[in-house]
Amino acid sequence: xxxxxxxGVIAVVLLLFIMGCSQHVxxxxxxxxxxxxxxxxxxxxxxxxLDASTYYGSRHTHAAIYxxxxxxxxxxxxxxxxxxxxxxxxxxRTYILHLQNQVMFxxxxxxxxxxxxxxxxxxxxxxxxxxxxxxxxxxxxEAPDDQxxxxxxxxxxxxxxxxxxxxxxxxxxxxxxxxPKGDVNGTFQKAIGTGAWKIGEYQPGxxxxxxxxxxxxxxxxxxxxxxxxxxxxxxxxxxALQSGEVDLAGxxxxxxxxxxxxxxxxxxxxxxxxxxxxxxxxxxxxxxxTSLADKNIxxxxxxxxxxxxxxxxxGDPVRGLFQEKVAFISDSNQPSYPYNPEKAKQLIEASGYQxxxxxQLYEKDGQVLQLRLVIQSEEYxxxxxxAEIFQDNMxxxxxxxxxxxxxxxxxxxxxxxxxxxxLLMYRTYTDAQLPYRFLSSLFYDSxxxxxxxxQDKLLSDLLDQIAATVSTQQQQKLxxxxxxxMNEEAMSVPIxxxxxxxxxxxxxxxxxxxxIEDNPLKWHYLKKEAK
Amino acid sequence: MLRSxxxxxxxxxxxxxxxxxxxxxxxxxxxxxxxxMLLLEIGAVPEQSIVADLQKQWGLDQSFIQQYxxxxxxxxxxxxxxSFSSGEPxxxxxxxxxxxxxxxxxxxxxLTLFISIPIGIWMGLNEGTMADRVVYSMTILGLSIPxxxxxxxxxxxxxxxxxxxxxxxxxxxxxxxxPVTAMTLVQSVYFIRMVRSYTIQYSKFSYIEAAKTRGLxxxxxxxxxxxxxxxxxxxxxxxxxxxSFFGASIITETIFSFPGFSKYMLExxxxxxxxxxxxxxxxxxxxxxxxxxxTDLLYFLADPRVHLDKxxxxx
Numbered sequence: 001x002x003x004x005x006x007x008g009v010i011a012v013v014l015l016l017f018i019m020g021c022s023q024h025v026x027x028x029x030x031x032x033x034x035x036x037x038x039x040x041x042x043x044x045x046x047x048x049x050l051d052a053s054t055y056y057g058s059r060h061t062h063a064a065i066y067x068x069x070x071x072x073x074x075x076x077x078x079x080x081x082x083x084x085x086x087x088x089x090x091x092x093r094t095y096i097l098h099l100q101n102q103v104m105f106x107x108x109x110x111x112x113x114x115x116x117x118x119x120x121x122x123x124x125x126x127x128x129x130x131x132x133x134x135x136x137x138x139x140x141x142e143a144p145d146d147q148x149x150x151x152x153x154x155x156x157x158x159x160x161x162x163x164x165x166x167x168x169x170x171x172x173x174x175x176x177x178x179x180p181k182g183d184v185n186g187t188f189q190k191a192i193g194t195g196a197w198k199i200g201e202y203q204p205g206x207x208x209x210x211x212x213x214x215x216x217x218x219x220x221x222x223x224x225x226x227x228x229x230x231x232x233x234x235x236x237x238x239x240a241l242q243s244g245e246v247d248l249a250g251x252x253x254x255x256x257x258x259x260x261x262x263x264x265x266x267x268x269x270x271x272x273x274x275x276x277x278x279x280x281x282x283x284x285x286x287x288x289x290t291s292l293a294d295k296n297i298x299x300x301x302x303x304x305x306x307x308x309x310x311x312x313x314x315g316d317p318v319r320g321l322f323q324e325k326v327a328f329i330s331d332s333n334q335p336s337y338p339y340n341p342e343k344a345k346q347l348i349e350a351s352g353y354q355x356x357x358x359x360q361l362y363e364k365d366g367q368v369l370q371l372r373l374v375i376q377s378e379e380y381x382x383x384x385x386x387a388e389i390f391q392d393n394m395x396x397x398x399x400x401x402x403x404x405x406x407x408x409x410x411x412x413x414x415x416x417x418x419x420x421x422x423l424l425m426y427r428t429y430t431d432a433q434l435p436y437r438f439l440s441s442l443f444y445d446s447x448x449x450x451x452x453x454x455q456d457k458l459l460s461d462l463l464d465q466i467a468a469t470v471s472t473q474q475q476q477k478l479x480x481x482x483x484x485x486m487n488e489e490a491m492s493v494p495i496x497x498x499x500x501x502x503x504x505x506x507x508x509x510x511x512x513x514x515x516i517e518d519n520p521l522k523w524h525y526l527k528k529e530a531k
Numbered sequence: 532m533l534r535s536x537x538x539x540x541x542x543x544x545x546x547x548x549x550x551x552x553x554x555x556x557x558x559x560x561x562x563x564x565x566x567x568m569l570l571l572e573i574g575a576v577p578e579q580s581i582v583a584d585l586q587k588q589w590g591l592d593q594s595f596i597q598q599y600x601x602x603x604x605x606x607x608x609x610x611x612x613x614s615f616s617s618g619e620p621x622x623x624x625x626x627x628x629x630x631x632x633x634x635x636x637x638x639x640x641x642l643t644l645f646i647s648i649p650i651g652i653w654m655g656l657n658e659g660t661m662a663d664r665v666v667y668s669m670t671i672l673g674l675s676i677p678x679x680x681x682x683x684x685x686x687x688x689x690x691x692x693x694x695x696x697x698x699x700x701x702x703x704x705x706x707x708x709x710p711v712t713a714m715t716l717v718q719s720v721y722f723i724r725m726v727r728s729y730t731i732q733y734s735k736f737s738y739i740e741a742a743k744t745r746g747l748x749x750x751x752x753x754x755x756x757x758x759x760x761x762x763x764x765x766x767x768x769x770x771x772x773x774x775s776f777f778g779a780s781i782i783t784e785t786i787f788s789f790p791g792f793s794k795y796m797l798e799x800x801x802x803x804x805x806x807x808x809x810x811x812x813x814x815x816x817x818x819x820x821x822x823x824x825x826t827d828l829l830y831f832l833a834d835p836r837v838h839l840d841k842x843x844x845x846x
Contacts, residue, residue: 055573128570131578204627205790206700231699231788235683239698242691409563409803416567416577441576449579
């Protein structure tokens with residue numbers, strides 16, 4: 001049909017076509033590369049849609065571009081940021097914020113009360129923010145002068161500072177970011193904030209280059225550009241670090257698998273940085289399961305859970321659901337269950353279960369004490385191993401655990417909708433969302449919206465009281481009761497206190513963790529030393 | 532011919548409708564709610580009221596039939612809807628991502644053919660020799676290597692141990708070398724075995740034997756006799772293997788962080804982004820249908836005994 005020459009011509013044309021299709025991008029020079037700090041991330045920054053009032057893009061990019069009115073320092077403490085000071089009325093309905101002077105957005109326009117009013121009203125107008133306290137209760141925002149903002153709420157608002165400090169959606173964006181300028185419902189055009197960085201170049205799905213904001217008000221702008229390079233596969237991130245294509249990876253931005261860490265240990269070319277986290281892993285208990293409706297069994301699971309075995313014993317001792325770094329948690333107000341397998345067995349027997357010597361399990365009415373544990377390993381690969389350790393822990397006290405590893409969407413459907421689990425591995429939220437926001441999302445029970453992780457009227461009443469209490473001392477007393485109640489009823493099974501682990505090449509220096517995980521690193525301190 | 536084309540077109544529409552209905556049903560049966568997934572993805576809590584609002588906004592509160600008809604109505608108007616997660620039109624997002632994927636698939640496709648057809652023919656003509664046995668054993672080994680593993684191995688060898696190529700990205704031609712190599716190697720082993728088998732089978736036909744006995748020059752014998760007689764089975768092999776190239780591109784794009792169409796489709800499945808899944812599935816199906824149709828035309832051109840309208844050989 002066609003001869004040799006025809007075949008050859010087709011081949012050459014096809015190859016030329018393919019080569020021609022390939023857009024050649026010139027590689028940056030060595031000098032340019034030395035001015036870039038390349039970070040591996042799993043999620044695209046969506047820089048073209050990075051509206052401060054929305055959830056587009058990643059949290060760390062929001063926090064790098066936009067500043068908050070107040071900064072969360074951990075343990076429930078706040079520090080000034082764009083607001084140099086603030087006053088809260090006794091009834092918790094009025095917040096007066098005094099803005100810093102001489103702060104400019106990255107486009108050179110000034111930060112003033114009009115910009116704050118614009119940002120907050122824009123965030124409140126968005127439907128997806130409706131459940132947040134500011135959006136639910138905000139009555140009006142007033143700007144009596146250029147440096148003062150008054151927030152009036154229709155009821156006592158106790159979570160305002162927590163929500164203002166989050167990476168989104170209440171950070172401050174320039175009114176010039178939208179068209180028409182300053183229109184609360186205007187169309188987003190460009191990310192303009194007061195943060196240390198601004199968007200330089202954006203290649204969707206490939207990388208985003210953040211360049212220093214020359215108008216940065218807090219500290220000297222960085223001399224480097226920050227490149228967030230999208231690498232979705234964990235092993236590819238490891239190899240990108242090894243090949244030198246990225247300088248830094250880890251944390252929630254793009255975790256390095258635990259099993260790959262030995263590659264970088266005892267290697268002079270890399271540094272492993274381990275920082276604090278406020279997140280905990282725990283088991284959600286389905287109290288509608290007949291066995292788990294029995295408090296003895298819930299307590300027995302807690303007594304039989306040897307938490308020192310998780311993550312090769314590398315974690316901090318687990319004392320309760322929350323880490324001690326979390327607000328309102330102290331070393332004494334969060335009682336926990338020490339590992340005591342004998343006590344666990346006594347509790348199970350007290351509930352009428354009998355030991356079956358052949359099966360090495362407890363049973364009642366001929367039914368083995370067995371539970372279905374649902375996990376997912378897409379987002380948290382370490383959960384698979386932790387679930388197996390838990391399974392072994394439970395076997396020691398005569399409870400059989402069936403592990404079901406579900407695909408991410410199916411897993412969340414199980415948690416939030418179908419409830420087809422006996423135990424489900426989950427994690428707490430982080431930073432300023434702890435403990436109140438987390439507890440009210442998962443443990444608050446009302447007739448219209450049943451508690452997701454547990455249903456307990458007394459706990460819900462306490463959470464209601466906290467929401468109406470302005471005094472921190474009073475809130476502390478109420479939280480003490482919350483933690484006591486949760487422990488008494490064994491509402492969950494704490495497993496492990498998470499940590500943040502980053503790996504960077506040794507020529508990257510001045511690595512510093514931030515106080516919050518939403519914005520895990522002080523990016524503008526990072527520097528590169530000559531190789 | 533015209534009648535046949537109209538018949539084909541009609542069958543294409545029917546197949547499309549059934550296929551889209553199948554994908555639509557499958558997505559609705561799969562566990563996981565798109566509204567909850569979106570909220571979790573962005574770090575928000577999937578509270579019932581917000582989930583319900585989003586479902587209403589996306590029309591997910593309507594009956595299955597209403598949802599399907601609304602979607603089909605849009606499709607007939609040339610719209611594939613808007614992505615739940617980005618809010619952007621699915622069609623424009625797909626077009627944007629088709630570039631890297633088409634380059635990846637086309638490159639590995641062409642290379643696979645250029646590597647496997649000569650090797651397969653050579654092995655077939657030298658059946659049973661030591662060289663044939665060695666290469667055949669290598670293809671068995673190749674068949675048992677998963678693409679994921681091979682990709683990681685290539686990345687480690689040529690990106691880390693001997694750092695001559697970039698391991699992630701798609702900006703330059705150099706970025707394509709490793710992923711194209713991985714895909715080509717995995718696909719080639721299967722092709723080589725098939726072409727070898729065709730060669731053995733066809734070289735035993737009397738007219739091929741006769742041509743060989745006549746002492747025809749290789750430049751005439753191979754293209755005009757052997758290759759020509761094997762054209763239809765090889766074409767069938769190419770057509771049927773196209774979906775596997777799409778499948779391989781999903782794994783390859785994920786490992787090498789390609790911002791391509793296959794990765795886009797996979798992420799949409801994880802997020803339960805229905806408009807993207809439906810639009811992408813429809814596109815892939817359309818591509819394969821069109822490719823198959825063109826193959827049928829080539830069958831006809833290659834061998835006039837093939838009747839398009841009768842779908843059979845007439846000897």
